[in-house]
Amino acid sequence: MYDVVLLTLGSERDAAGACGGGDGAGGCCGAADALDASPGKAADERCETPRVPVLACADALTDRGARVTTVTARSDVEIDAVLARLDAPARPDGLDWPDPDSKTRLVVATASDGQLRAVLRRLVRRYAPPPSRRPDDLPGNRTVPDLPPIGVLPLDPARSTTQRDLAGQLGLPREPAAVAAAVLDGRVRRLDLLRNDGGSVTLDGALLGASDESGRPLYWRGRVEVDDAVLSAGEEPLLACAVGNAGGYANLAGLPLLTGPDPADGIVEVAVAVPVVARSALGRKRVRFEVRRARGRAVAVLPRDERIPYLDDGVEGELSRKRSWWIEPGAWAVYRA
Template sequence: MYDVVLLTLSSERDASGGCGSGEACCGGADATGAGVDGTGPTPGDADSCATDRPRVPVLACADALTARGARVQMVTARSDAEIDAVLAQLDGPARPDGLTWPDADGKTRLVVATASDGQLRAVLRRLVRRYAPAPSRRPADLRGDRTLPDLPPVAVLPLDPARGGAQRDLAAQLGLPRDPAAVAAAVLDGTLRRLDLLRNDGGSVTLDGALFGAADDAGRPLHWRARVEVDDTVLTNGDEPLLACAVGNAGGYASLDDVTLLASPDPADGQVEVAVAVPVVVRSAWGRKRVRLEVRRARGRAVSVLPREGKVPYLDDGVEGELTRKRSWWVEPGAWAVWVV
């Protein structure tokens, strides 16, 4: 039978008043307590991060697992180090090259209880940091199109029932079970579904996608400029205004209001889909000017966004940030996996 670790992320603060748990804090922060580009914790997660007591879905999932004979360990991680201690249980045997590698035949399985997509990303980010070898130590048995091995699969236990409806989280997009008993069944009896992962040169990862752009206090979109390039295709070189840019692995940012940005995002096709929304002035047959929104799209293995002026606000897996310099993402095909029924 399996050993199952039920991992929940805590919002506990350190003595200085900052976030002492890295990205474990309320779904999205780096080791300084700031977001991936210097912002604070994700707004809207205060209720879900208000206590370290196990939530009802976590207890229900633990009961369902125990009833099936699994040995269950419930962990509330308050720091990156505590997340890493859980992930160490997924390590494989020692390798001759000294690399830390996941155990492909291990009997320990991981369930991540998530109040937000940012919390799931926090765990995947630690998995990447644990198992991705330095370029100078790349082993011969690593896939040629990847920089890291197959990451250990995870089961996802959503803690917010509402996000399975209109406010669709990644678990809802992927059709993952939300009921604790169904999650337990997936862990013990399910199959693997391998998914693409986006890594970026800032050291983080993206599971769903990123959306760039901002609006004023009245909700009107603000113009900004950036060079956006997908492989060898330049969607915009930065000399024209943009209303939005979507970098999609899955479909969480496929549309903005009534505008379809991403046509067919697929989290398992080995490509990233990128779209920019450009306001274009056109003349009617009667000579009248009007503005229409032109959406340009491209698909590829990598994308870069280079701001041309100021800071560009964005959401990355629901975590707020501001882009002030060039950022590049690339696809790691099939690098992570979830347990499905």
């Protein structure tokens, strides 16, 4: 028999009855994004987290014989208290470590990819050993052990028809009963994780660049390197830079950026879109976009402008200093159908 924790992310406002309708239903959609959005804010701050999918999933798990606990976490501390249930017995080196044989399974009810990222970020912080205490049993190409698998319960099962959220890209079950079956049957798919030197993680990808209120692109400058390849030296204007683990930012307004992002190939794909002015036979100026691409283990972006707007797993922010991402092959996992 498994113990299953069904985790929903909320906010302090929700606890005070100012958000979520006062029924304890699970909080504000954007609240958990805000835990992981410094600097920046959640892309979606509407208070509409539904409770019905959580109850339906809990019922389906109970019908299969699982012991179910539902938790609404409103802070990093409360998320950490849930993740501690996944710990292995104490190690001689004193490190917190996930238990590969744990009878406790975790399901995260998500209103956005940013909420799922908030939980993965806390998992990484819990289990990543400091460099000075790196154990011998940690894979040489990783800074974290195999993180415990997570069941993903989308709080809007129809969302994949209008938005390519990560659950939709990965082909994960969306209906509560199907999510429960995947978690209890234990089929696991391991996926790559992007860590960055800002202390966060990326599951899907990041898109640097923005447009003004009229939809006109706001060009920016920055040095973009992928391993030893330089996509931009920082002297020319850029429309966008996509850093892809999965395919959420593969296209920008019809412009193909990433050609084949694979969340399990151990590689990060990066693309920059550079405006190029050309003249027609009649002498008219026309702007087209040159897309430069590279694949590798790590990417670094050094802004030449003061601030560069970006989205990272759907969470808004501004980049004002160098940021580096690197791939952690197979570091996290999901329960699949």
